Amino acid sequence: MSELDTYCAKQIKKYDYDRFLITLFARADIREDLFALYSFNHEVAKIREAVSEPMLGEIRLQWWREAIEGIASENPRNHEVVLPLSDAFHRHGLxxxxxIDIIDARSADIYDENPNTIADFETYLGATSGNLMKIAARISGERDEHALSLCYDLGMVWGLIGTIRALRFQLAQGKLSLPQDIMHQFEVRKSDLMALEGNENIKRLIRGLHQSATNYLNQISKNKKSISKDIQPLFLLSALSRSYLNMIRRAGYDPFKLNERASMFPRQCRLFFSALFGIV
Incomplete structure (x- = not known):
């Protein structure tokens, strides 16, 4: 069976198409391992929208904690994501x-409370998106700590962009991931956001998140010599990130006017151009 025909590959193609695209540029021998990792991430990330109350979410998260413990003890559960994840886990010494850190951080998702501070917000992004990128780098063969820290930073970029892109969807669920102190700083109330109209304060807030993501990307670019050939495919996410940041800027930093469908083709062109010329 081709690695593109597996359950995990099909799941990522359907639910996380950007990561599916960049994984196509990875070495053939690790693609399924990366698909398994990203499928694990999808499984724990979707729990919030799949449950009607926090207790049910906690039960599902605990199932995944026990699944990881089973993998570590070489007794994996018979599950379409757990089994290939177990193979990847032992093949790469993960x-x-x-x-567990990713799972624990995801427990914040199931409670409809936004983080208190920007520090709490960054801790969450690091434990989820940043941590995920470091694991992907280890699967790709990277062991250098500086290079791994750049992967972590790329995860922070992706998490910041994801926060902006998901804002409308989260509000529809009654959830808000923007930290309370940054909302207070920009004088943004939840009721303002629930109106689904980007007033000037909301735009200033989004511009701030946009600038933070841009700063991370610029720092990565300055350190691109530390990016080994093994992890270059992961950093194609930088190209996609810049495309999304351009999309947000063109929308005037109004998170409710993002036109992702219109930006799809230019985004893919940027990805292939970056892969061809090794641009970070």
């Missing part, structure tokens, strides 16, 4: 703690 740490159970890094997966």
């Amino acid at each position: 740490s159970a703690d890094s997966f």
